[in-house]
Amino acid sequence: xxxxxxxxxxxxxxxxxxxxxxxxxxxxxxxxxxxxxxxxxxxxxxxxxxxxxxxxxxxxxxxxxxxxxxxxxxxxxxxxxxxxxxxxxxxxxxxxxxxxxxxxxxxxxxxxxxxxxxxxxxxxxxxxxxxxxxxxxxxxxxxxxxxxxxxxxxxxxxxxxxxxxxxxxxxxxxxxxxxxxxxxxxxxxxxxxxxxxxxxxxxxxxxxxxxxxxxxxxxxxxxxxxxxxxxxxxxxxxxxxxxxxxxxxxxxxxxxxxxxxxxxxxxxxxxxxxxxxxxxxxxxxxxxxxxxxxxxxxxxxxxxxxxxxxxxxxxxxxxxxxxxxxxxxxxxxxxxxxxxxxxxxxxxxxxxxxx
Numbered sequence: 001x002x003x004x005x006x007x008x009x010x011x012x013x014x015x016x017x018x019x020x021x022x023x024x025x026x027x028x029x030x031x032x033x034x035x036x037x038x039x040x041x042x043x044x045x046x047x048x049x050x051x052x053x054x055x056x057x058x059x060x061x062x063x064x065x066x067x068x069x070x071x072x073x074x075x076x077x078x079x080x081x082x083x084x085x086x087x088x089x090x091x092x093x094x095x096x097x098x099x100x101x102x103x104x105x106x107x108x109x110x111x112x113x114x115x116x117x118x119x120x121x122x123x124x125x126x127x128x129x130x131x132x133x134x135x136x137x138x139x140x141x142x143x144x145x146x147x148x149x150x151x152x153x154x155x156x157x158x159x160x161x162x163x164x165x166x167x168x169x170x171x172x173x174x175x176x177x178x179x180x181x182x183x184x185x186x187x188x189x190x191x192x193x194x195x196x197x198x199x200x201x202x203x204x205x206x207x208x209x210x211x212x213x214x215x216x217x218x219x220x221x222x223x224x225x226x227x228x229x230x231x232x233x234x235x236x237x238x239x240x241x242x243x244x245x246x247x248x249x250x251x252x253x254x255x256x257x258x259x260x261x262x263x264x265x266x267x268x269x270x271x272x273x274x275x276x277x278x279x280x281x282x283x284x285x286x287x288x289x290x291x292x293x294x295x296x297x298x299x300x301x302x303x304x305x306x307x308x309x310x311x312x313x314x315x316x317x318x319x320x321x322x323x324x325x326x327x328x329x330x331x332x333x334x335x336x337x338x339x340x341x342x343x344x345x346x347x348x349x350x351x352x353x354x355x
Contacts, residue, residue: 005039006353009083011091012045020189020217021269022105025141026086028167032338035166038346042080044094082136082349089123089131101137101352104128104158106266106288107148108193115192115263117220132156137352139345141267144288159348163269164338165276169245172253177240180211184312185255185279187248187270188262190239191219195261195284200231201305202259202312210316213255214239215248252279257315257322260289261302268292272336275329280322282311296332297325 010033014026033041077083077096085091086103109116109124132138132153139159140146146158184203188194196214203212214237218224228237243251252258258274260283268289274281281297283289290299298314298321300307315322 006081006349007040007042007079008349009042009044009077009080009095011083011085011087011095012043013090014087015045021266022087024269025103025105025163025267028163028338029086029161031167032164032342036339036342039349044083081353089127092131097134098136100135101139101349102132102135103161104132104138104140104145104149106140106145106264107152108264108266110152112193112264115221129153137348139348142288142291144291145266159344161341161345162336163267163272164336164341165272165333166338168273168276169249170277171246172250173244173246174250175240175243175247177238179213179251179254180209180236180238182209182256182316183211183213183238183254184257184259185213185215185251185274186259187215187251188260189216189219190214190222190224192222193263194219195263195302196222196224197227198261198302198305198308199259200228200233200237202309203236204231204233205309206312206316208236210256210312211236211238212259213251215241215243215251217242248273249277252277255279257282257312257325259308259312260284261300261308262289263302265289271297272333276333278326278330280315280325281329282308282315292336293329294332296328 010030012026012030014022030043077099080099082101083091083095083099084101085095088105091100109120113121133156138156139161140149141160141162143160146160149156149158186196186199190196199212203210214224224239228234252274257280258270260268260271260281262268262284265288268283271281271283271289271292275293275296281293283293283297283299284302285299286302293299298311300311
């Protein structure tokens, strides 16, 4: 039974505007708050998002899901005790600092400015310190990022609210395209931080019958089509663009493995999805990806394309290792539950309300 001793707003604009990691995190956070939350949560966005959430999230449900845009009709926030922004700077100019609880997903804009648009770099360099320090509260998605934030801003001690496996789609639907018989899968935006160039370098020496399937949008500062062509791999690389979650589940369950050599991640949701759905993972030995996979897969130096190639070959040639990765990955995924994350979040909100 929900308690109503606090009224808490949650900013949901990423559900409307994005299809990337923050979109999925925000959507799952909303679903987890409805299933496990104890307080009166009200979602704040610029338009109705009925189509973006399960049918039980209708305006007639116990959990209201939208407010008018502040641009058309400013939202009265005076009745809220706390206001959660799961999307970096999403609520800039909307949520007052004394009620604002921010989720900072990573510090990529500071660590790797050359991978980002200038607007992102500018915001992180000039605004982030003040934005975080003036906010009433702060949480993030992994222990790795928590430690980075605390090291850079010693006065900040973020809570950790990691994604969980409860809302990972398990029903499958085959994509309406011809798929190769043997393929590795990469899922994510085609942008420099995802390290796709080194996947291509690792793929090229592998047997001709081994292909790469890529899902996700064309990102920024990286031309996927041109890069694939320059590696003479156009016949072995298949970019499907954005695919629905059921099709992604199908691909994960039929791939040789997920190859995820990202240079830097806040969490690495595709790794959790893969482990939960029985897809063995080869991924970076750095940061959040290494934390997430622990010992339940194959890790490599993401700056070394030969190391990536060797990891992929291990899955291709060693059936017992692949079976072990599947078993250990499924077990590891069970450590990540939204039920536990929401309990941690609400304990943190309680402490903020009492301060």
